[in-house]
Amino acid sequence: MEKEIKPLESGTAEVSTETAPSIHRAAAKKTPLTPLERVHRYREREKKKKLKAAYTYDSTLEPSKTEAKKILEVRIQNNHVLDVVYESLLRASEQLGITANCHVFQNGILAALKSYDQKEAQTIAKTSDEPVSGELLNHSELFALYDASIAWREEISFEEFLQIRQNCKRDCFYLGKEILQKDFADCHRVWADFFPKFDPTTLPPQYTQRQAIQWLDSQSIKKDFLLMASRNSFKSSFNHIWLLTLILCLPDVRILLVSETKPLSKDFIAAIRGYFETDKNSRFQQLFPEFVIPVGDGSVLSLEVPLARLRLAQSIESTSMDSAVAGRRADVIVFDDPISDKTVGNETQRLASIAKHDSLKKLREVGGLSVVLMTPWHEADLGAELLRRNLEDDDKPLAFRIDAAWILKTEFVLNDEGKPRGLREIKEHMVTLLFPERLSWKFLKAELRANPAFFASQNLCIFPRDEDADIRCTFDETKLREHVKPMSFFSSDPISKVCLSIDTAFSTAASADFSCIACIKIVKHEDQDAAVVWDVDLGRWPYSELAVHIVQSIERNRPTEVVIEKQGPWETLQREIMKQALYRNVVLPHIYFKNTTGGGTAPRAKSTRVKALEPLLADDQLWFVQAHWTDQCLEQLRRFDGLTRSSATRKDDFPDALAIGIQTYFPYHDGRKPIEKSEDQKAAEESAMKEARLRAMYARMFGNNETAARQPEVQYEEPDSTSPLFRGIGSALRRRN
Secondary structure (H helix, E strand, O other), rough: OOOOHHHHHOOOOOOOOHHHHHHHHHHHHOOOOOOOHHHHHHHHHHHHHHHHHHHHOOOOOOOHHHHHHHHHHOOOHHHHHHHHHHHHHHHHHHHHHOOOOHHHHHHHHHHHHHHHOEEEEEEEOOOOOOEEEOOOOEEHHHHHHHHHHOOOOOOOHHHHHHHHHHHHOOHHHHHHHOOOOOOEEEEHHHHHHHOOOOOOOHOOOOOOOOHHHHHHHOOOOEEEEEEEEEOOOOOHHHHHHHHHHHHHHHOOOOOOEEEOHHHHHHHHHHHHHHHHHOOOHHHHHHOOOHHOOOOOOOOOEEEOOOOOOOOOOOEEEEEEOOOOOOOOOOOEEEEEOOOOOOHOOHHHHHHHHHHHHHHOOOOOOEEEEEEEEEOOOOOOOOOHHHHHHHHHHHOOOOEEEEEOOEEHHHHOOEEOOOEEHHHHOOOHHEEEOOOOOOHHHHHHHHHHHHHHHHHHHHHHOOOOOOOOOOOOOOOHHHHHHOOEOOHHHHOOEEEEEEEEEEEOOOOOOOOOOEEEEEEEEEEEEEOOOEEEEEEEEEOOOOHHHHHHHHHHHHHHHOOOEEEEEEEOHHHHHHHHHHHHHHOOOOOOOEEEOOOOOOOOOOOOOOHHHHHHHHHHHOOEEEEOOOOHHEEEEEEEHHHHHHHHHOOOOOOOOOHHHHHHHHHHHHOEEEEEEEEEOOOHHHHHHHHHHHHHHHHHHHHHHHHHHHHHHHOOOOEEHHHHHHHHHHHHHHHHHHHHH
C-alpha cells in the first residue's frame, strides 16, 4: 500500500523519497524512447565501459591511431613530435611486450612499466608547457620524447637527458667521441676548439629567418676557415659531426656541401643523412628522435630536416666543383677536398678551381660561414691561394690550421752538419705524431718509402712544387702592354750596345716555324741597364732569302754584335750572309753562331732561356717599341708557357730569338747578377778581338779609318785567320779598296 502524501505546513507537498522513482517512471512512460535511441544509448554505455577499461594499465585494448593521437595532443602541441612519440610508443610497447593501450599514450612508457611493477596504475610525472633553455621544444614535449625513446632503454634521468643534448649541441668532440663512438684523438679536440662552437641558448624557440641569420652571425667573428691536414686524419668525418651540432641547434640552417666530383658529393650527403636515417637506431637517434627520417626519404643529394619550422627552399644540399648547377643560397658552405691531382695539372685547371670556389662562395648568406678541408696538391692550388690572400689582407679574415702527420721536434730540425734534415733521415724519436692511434710511425714510414713526394704533400702538408716550375713561363698581357712605348720614349737613353739575335728556321711550309731577326738595343734607362726590342723581322724564308733579310736588318739597324742560333746547315747560311753583304756593300759586324740546344734537353733549355726574361720584365728592364710587328711578337710571348711545343697555332720564334740575344749580350741576368758566359762564347769573343785588331791595322795602313772606327767587320764563332773564308773576306776587301 502506497504511503500517504502529507502536505507541509508551508503549504507545499512533501514527497517521500520512496515515491520519487515511481514518479520518474511515470514521467518516463509518458515519453518512451524510440528503438534507434535505445540502440544509441546502449552503445554509449558500452563505449564508456570499454574506454574505462582501456585506460587501465593492463588493458588489452588498443586505441585507433586517431584516438591515440587525440590522447597525446593533451601534452604535445608540435605535430611532428606528436607523430614521433606515437611511433616510438608503439615500438617500445612491442619490444617490451605490453599493450599500447590508452594508459600508455596518456601516461607514457615509464608510468606503464611502473604500474606493472607495483600492480597499480601510475600516472605520468608532472610536466608543463614552459620552454627549456637551449631547446626548441617545451618541457612537456621533451619529456614525451625522453619517455618514448630512451628512458626505457637505459637508466637516465630527464635532467641528464637534457644535459647530454646540450653537450651534443655545444661540443662536436663530445658528440663524436661519447655519443657516436668515433675514434677521435687529441687532434680532434683541438679542431673542436678551432671551429665555431654554437650556443643554442641564444636562439629563440619560435625564431624567424632574420633571427636565425643574426644568431649564426653572432656565433663567430671569423667567417672563413681552412683546415689543411694529413690524409687519413678523419678531417671529413670530424666536419660531418661539427655540422651535426649546427643542425641540432638550428634545424633550418641551409648548408651547401661541395666536393670535387658528383659521385663524391653523393657520398658526402649520404654520410650526413646516415646519422638521421631510421635503420641505424643509434644512441644519437634515441637522444634526438625528433630529427630521425625514414631511409631514402627525399633526394639523395639533399636532406630536409623534419624539425625545420621555416620551410625554406633548401635545407642541406650537395653539389660538386664539376657541376654546372651552382646551388642555392646557403648559410654554411663546406668544401671537402674540392681539388685533386686531376684538377691542378696546369695553370688553367688551377685557376678554374679557384674561380669555382669563389663563385660558390657568392652563394653564402651574409654572416654565414665558409669551410675548406683539403690536403695540398700544388704550390699554387686553392689552399695556397687562400693563404696568399689572407697574408695580403690586413684584416686576416681567414682562420686556418695546417696539421702535418708529424712535426719535427725543435732540437732535431738540423742535422749534425747544421743543415735541414731530409725526410729519410728522420727517426721516430725525433717527431711528434698528429694522430698516433691511426697515423702510426710504422704506417707513415711505409707511405714515405712508397712515394716521398706524395707523402710530403698528402701527409706532411708541404705544398708540392711543380716539377716544371723552374721552366714554366707566365707572361701577363697587361704587363707586356705596359712595356710597349714609342721610339721617342727612349730618345734620351744612352745606347751601350746594339745587337741582332736570330732564331733560324729553314722550311717554307705554311705551318712551319718562322725565322726571327730581333734587333735589341742595350740602353741606360732610369739609371739601370735595359733591353729595348727595337726591330723584328719574322718570316718563312729559304737560306738565300734569310741571308738577305739578315743583311738588310744589319744595314737598317747597324748592330755591333750578331748572334745566330747554330742549327741546321748553318755553314751554308754563313756563306749566303757573306755573299749578300758583298753584293750590297754592307760591312758586317761580329757574328756569333751559338750552340743553343742539345738533344733531348732542347725544350727545357729553350724554356730556361725564355724564363730569364720574366724578372727583366718585372724589373722594368725589358721594353718594346710600338711597330707593325709588336702585336704578333707579344702574342707569341703571352702564349709561351715553356712546356707546350711549337705548333701550327702556337709559335715561339720571337721568344727564343729574344732570349738568345738577352742571354748573350745583356750585362745582367736580373739587374743584379752577371751572366755566366759559356766557353764557346768566351773563345768567340777572344777571336773577335783579335780580328778587330787586325782590321784596325788594315784600316790604318790603307786609310779606311772611318769604316774601322764605325764597327768591326764579319766575325764568326772561333774564327781562324788561315781559313779559306777569312782569306776570301780579306781578298774581297782588298779588291773593294
